[in-house]
Every structure is written in C-alpha cells, then in structure tokens.
Amino acid sequence: MRKQSKRSTGKVLIILLLTVLFISACNSSNNGSNTSSGGKEGKIFTSKDGQVQLTLDEVWVEDPALNEQAILAVSERKNEKYAIVNSLLKSNMADGATLDDFKAIFMNNIDLSITNAEESNNKTINVDSTEAQLFEITGEAQKVKVHYLVALLEKGGSFYQIITWSTQSKFEANKEELLQAIESFKVLKETPTTPASTSTSPPESTDPNNKDDQNTEVTTMTSDDKKAEITIPASMSYELELSPDADIQASRMQQEEYMMVLREGKDTFADNFTLTDYSTAVTDSMSQALLNATLTEPKEIEVNGQPAVQFELSGEIDKIKISYLITLVETDGNFTQLLFWTLQNRMDEKRDMFINAASTFKEVQ
Structure with a gap:
C-alpha cells in the first residue's frame, strides 16, 4: 500500500469570510x-x-x-x-x-x-x-x-x-x-x-490604493524547530492557522495569498520511496479533495541545490475556484511540500512571486 502524504489542501479562505477581528x-x-x-x-x-x-x-x-x-x-x-x-x-x-x-x-x-x-x-x-x-x-x-x-x-x-x-x-x-x-x-x-x-485580464486589487504587490520587501519565516526556513513577501504573515500540520504558514487574506510548508520524514516511507513517488502521493491526495482538478506537467528543478518538482493544481473546493503552485523538495532526511495558493483568476499575477518565494526554501543544519 502506498503511503499517503499529509492532507495539504488547508482551509480555503476568501475575502467574503468572517475572518477579521x-x-x-x-x-x-x-x-x-x-x-x-x-x-x-x-x-x-x-x-x-x-x-x-x-x-x-x-x-x-x-x-x-x-x-x-x-x-x-x-x-x-x-x-x-x-x-x-x-x-x-x-x-x-x-x-x-x-x-x-x-x-x-x-x-x-x-x-x-x-x-x-x-x-x-x-x-x-x-x-x-x-x-x-x-x-x-x-x-x-x-x-x-x-x-x-x-x-x-x-x-x-x-x-x-x-x-x-x-x-x-x-x-x-x-x-x-x-x-x-x-x-x-x-x-x-x-x-x-x-x-x-x-476574461483575459486579471482582476483589480480589492484595494485600488494597495501598493503591496509592487513592494519588494521580504521576510524570512522559520519553523518552530529552527530547522527549515523560507523567505516570502513581507506583506504575508501568520494571520491564522491554515493547517495544524504545517511547519511554516503565512497568508495575506486581503490579496488572497496563502502559503504552507509541510515536512515529512523519509523514515515514514519505504526505503525505496522516491521524489517521484512522493509527487504522485501528494497529487493523488490533493486531487481527491478538489472537484474538476487539472494538473500541469511537473517540472524537475532544484531548490537551493536540492532536487525538486514543481507544478500547478487547479480545481474547486466548496464551490470556490482555486489554484496551487506546488513545489516538492527532497533533502537527506525529508520530503517537503511548499504550497502557495490563491483564487484561480489571480494565479497569473501571483505566479512569479510564488515561484520566487518557493526557491528560497532551505533546511538549516
């Protein structure tokens, strides 16, 4: 039986929700x-x-x-x-x-x-x-x-x-x-x-005076055990728990930007379990949680010298259309999911920002 990865879809949050203080x-x-x-x-x-x-x-x-x-x-x-x-x-x-x-x-x-x-x-x-x-x-x-x-x-x-x-x-x-x-x-x-x-044009910001999308300031977030970190736009922060399993998580709800880092130890999988196997497990798990799921062709990349695969997954959760940029990284001891997501019609404008942030992930010795 194939080991399933942690459920990765998180909570689907949109601006209509009662999530403010x-x-x-x-x-x-x-x-x-x-x-x-x-x-x-x-x-x-x-x-x-x-x-x-x-x-x-x-x-x-x-x-x-x-x-x-x-x-x-x-x-x-x-x-x-x-x-x-x-x-x-x-x-x-x-x-x-x-x-x-x-x-x-x-x-x-x-x-x-x-x-x-x-x-x-x-x-x-x-x-x-x-x-x-x-x-x-x-x-x-x-x-x-x-x-x-x-x-x-x-x-x-x-x-x-x-x-x-x-x-x-x-x-x-x-x-x-x-x-x-x-x-x-x-x-x-x-x-x-x-x-x-x-429609071929991206939607306007929810706040026409918001300049955060042009802001190049960044912040580095670290896992509680201090063994993993990722650098993301400074406009994102820990606003609420997206998943209890996440090692690192952040969001900017005003602009529908969400991020999670989830690490899984290799020792929980079979000895011959590969990054390709892990990618299949994650894809299967997340696709089952989405309606009308579509997947882009995975790309083999490196993240700070570590082998990784990157792809996009789109679909519907609770009648909301969302898109994920998913990067799966293999290190000596872990498989790690780097998940960034937003509304489907905003992915084009946020894709480069998500890709750049994912490329900064690293494990700290």
Whole structure:
C-alpha cells in the first residue's frame, strides 16, 4: 500500500469570510476618515471603487480599520454599531453556484472568528430591488459576546455580503438601525455576468490604493524547530492557522495569498520511496479533495541545490475556484511540500512571486 502524504489542501479562505477581528473595534477609538456626503436623507457612504453604497445616520463615519478586506466599512462606535460590505465575483465560484452556496461557505467558516456561534431568525427581505437572505448570528469573538445581523444577496456578476453587528447587550436597541443600514444598501456599478473563462485580464486589487504587490520587501519565516526556513513577501504573515500540520504558514487574506510548508520524514516511507513517488502521493491526495482538478506537467528543478518538482493544481473546493503552485523538495532526511495558493483568476499575477518565494526554501543544519 502506498503511503499517503499529509492532507495539504488547508482551509480555503476568501475575502467574503468572517475572518477579521471584529471586536477590536468595540473598545477602541475611531480612527476612520469621513469622506461621505451628508444631507437630510442621511449620510451616504460609497466604496472607494464606486461599486456600492450605504446610507446611514449623520453620526456614522467611515472606519476602514474594522476590516481590511471589506470594500466598505463604517461605524458609530460610541453606541457599538458596525457595518461592513464584502463582495465576491461569481466567476471565482463554481459554474452554477447559488446564493445558498455562498451562504454555506460563509457559515462553514464562522468558527474562524466566532465561538459558540448560533444562527437564527432566517427570513427573506428586499434589498436594492433584489431578494436577500437575512439572518442573525450570536456568539463570542475575542471573549466578547456579539450579535450579528447579516444579509446576503446576488446581483449581476457578484455575490454581496452586508454584515452589521453590535455587542449582545446593545443589539436589541440597535437592531432597527442595523436593519435600516442593510436595507439602504445599493449596487452602483453592477459587475457583468460574463464567465471567468472568457476574461483575459486579471482582476483589480480589492484595494485600488494597495501598493503591496509592487513592494519588494521580504521576510524570512522559520519553523518552530529552527530547522527549515523560507523567505516570502513581507506583506504575508501568520494571520491564522491554515493547517495544524504545517511547519511554516503565512497568508495575506486581503490579496488572497496563502502559503504552507509541510515536512515529512523519509523514515515514514519505504526505503525505496522516491521524489517521484512522493509527487504522485501528494497529487493523488490533493486531487481527491478538489472537484474538476487539472494538473500541469511537473517540472524537475532544484531548490537551493536540492532536487525538486514543481507544478500547478487547479480545481474547486466548496464551490470556490482555486489554484496551487506546488513545489516538492527532497533533502537527506525529508520530503517537503511548499504550497502557495490563491483564487484561480489571480494565479497569473501571483505566479512569479510564488515561484520566487518557493526557491528560497532551505533546511538549516
């Protein structure tokens, strides 16, 4: 029987997920800027890309510190009222993905930020002339009891997520205003429904002012046992656990960049187990976890003088289209997986960065 490698797919994370430190907002001062327009009808907040807007009371302000991934974030911190908007292109999901699929991804990842999470009060409402799913979530974030009112909808070529919340003790007093915030949501620039396969241009950054992709600064991360290291862009860091098996892991969720290093001792395999055998085991394991998996031809390379193979694996996990750059390295005592991944339609713009980072891996004596 062939030895299977560690499961390598990790957690699939996308910007719609509830993976931010929401409660960091609840007890801190407001550093947000106010670039909105006001009037008798309320204050209009528009996302930087001009895609969406919310209309709220005059006391609300823009608050980008709530969530770096959000396309719009606002708050009225004095009374514990918060709202963010996220969007996801349908082309980043499997063909035919529905709003129910979008919600399933959201709910499957709630545990990343919320403990003892409970969903309640599901209903359908009308938001921006579109049917939306409205529901509540209660739980604890950073040991603070929180209560969310969430709406999910689809319009044009995107799914949208409007998350509002307060502390549990103030939720009932704030609920009506949070619902009004959700009902004020409008899509100003509807994305086309053209499938990703017909598009030849890479997507824009989630933050049009983000310069990190041009930043050449790097950082070296080392395994806990100090026996392996890899140099990656300084914009990546340990944000959350992608896999309990990883020796090194990092991410930049705002730009959908993820990395893991997993080492496996050769002594766990048969004496005649080769790098080719290991590549087959990893490929088989990961392909089984993906739907519609496609694989590029493996290339034989060297990583810091050690034999290695490198290839790309693409497919779907939980209806999300992702691509991995996989580099498998053989050293005297280990087989090592260097895994970099992102959304499928972002791999072209990130491939060189991933390849360069993988080439820096080395074991330290």
